[in-house]
Amino acid sequence: MNIGIMGTGNIAEYLLKSINKEKQVTGIVTAVFGRNQAAGKGLAETYQTRFYRDFNSFIKSDIDIVVEAAAVEVAAAYSVPVLENGKDLIVSSVGAFADGGFLENVRETAKDHGRTVHLPSGAVGGLDLLKSANALGGLEKVMITTRKSPASLGLEGISEEKRLFDGPAGEAIREFPKNVNVALALSLAGIGTEKTRVRVIADPSVERNTHTIEAEGSFGNIKTTIENLPMPGNPKTSYLAALSVLAALKNQGNPVVIG
Numbered sequence: 001m002n003i004g005i006m007g008t009g010n011i012a013e014y015l016l017k018s019i020n021k022e023k024q025v026t027g028i029v030t031a032v033f034g035r036n037q038a039a040g041k042g043l044a045e046t047y048q049t050r051f052y053r054d055f056n057s058f059i060k061s062d063i064d065i066v067v068e069a070a071a072v073e074v075a076a077a078y079s080v081p082v083l084e085n086g087k088d089l090i091v092s093s094v095g096a097f098a099d100g101g102f103l104e105n106v107r108e109t110a111k112d113h114g115r116t117v118h119l120p121s122g123a124v125g126g127l128d129l130l131k132s133a134n135a136l137g138g139l140e141k142v143m144i145t146t147r148k149s150p151a152s153l154g155l156e157g158i159s160e161e162k163r164l165f166d167g168p169a170g171e172a173i174r175e176f177p178k179n180v181n182v183a184l185a186l187s188l189a190g191i192g193t194e195k196t197r198v199r200v201i202a203d204p205s206v207e208r209n210t211h212t213i214e215a216e217g218s219f220g221n222i223k224t225t226i227e228n229l230p231m232p233g234n235p236k237t238s239y240l241a242a243l244s245v246l247a248a249l250k251n252q253g254n255p256v257v258i259g
């Protein structure tokens, strides 16, 4: 399996290290696409891959699958062209799918070209539970409370916990596109972007990116908290988010699906 990565940041570098250096996946990253020439050239040299600033050259190269590890706008701009070029796709910036029309467009394009799109669980768990709970439409409430350090939310001078947002997931991702992709993953697995409630709290007392998920319905109820260690290179992003992409790559082509 030849893998192409969109993005030259923190998740991209983690994947390159795990795959090209540590051989954690049966496959190799042969191409990286991005806008940051210096970062891209550095990655290409360190991890023996090719860097492209031109999307067409990247997508026409010998890749089988593309991992988006960049930003919501990158997922929005390139998901359809990736599929039209006959490649499977794994998307980290699931916030792009807040737009239901875009989701349908991606679904139709994948179907037309016989490709698959994987939206990994990212920095949370519980998507399996929400899907089961809503199999007959019995899921009633889903809420996620995200607590991050002020620095990882781009804030300075906050000495006490401060609620920055309380509202539907669709609005939350517009305000915090680099911090609440997890809320979109939960929305897609459960009851949608309007009914899924999101609270974002800047909390100087936390070092871990903490997500508390609460859900209720005909199945019963659940409350679970994930205390994520941040990635060293980018405190906004939890280590689990990068691991979830790696797990998706490890599972490619696996005939047995768990969860």
Ligand SMILES: NC(=O)C1=CN([C@@H]2O[C@H](COP(=O)(O)OP(=O)(O)OC[C@H]3O[C@@H](n4cnc5c(N)ncnc54)[C@H](OP(=O)(O)O)[C@@H]3O)[C@@H](O)[C@H]2O)C=CC1
Pocket (backbone or CB within 6 Å): 007, 008, 009, 010, 011, 012, 034, 035, 036, 039, 069, 070, 071, 072, 073, 074, 092, 093, 094, 120, 121, 122, 123, 124, 177, 178, 181, 182, 185, 233, 234, 236, 237, 238, 241
């Ligand atoms: N599903 C989940 O649970 C999670 C999802 N994510 C998503 O994954 C993404 C990547 O995370 P991470 O690697 O930590 O982020 P980084 O900030 O470390 O890296 C982002 C990369 O994307 C590039 N980029 C950003 N915007 C654009 C753009 N408009 N056009 C082209 N390239 C762009 C950056 O380039 P440059 O250097 O030029 O800025 C950089 O190479 C996040 O932005 C977020 O959307 C993150 C965490 C959890």
Ligand SMILES: O=C([O-])CC(=O)C(=O)O
Pocket (backbone or CB within 6 Å): 122, 123, 177, 178, 179, 180, 181, 182, 183, 209, 228, 236, 237, 238, 239, 241
């Ligand atoms: O990594 C995290 O904890 C969550 C995050 O940034 C996102 O969902 O965008």
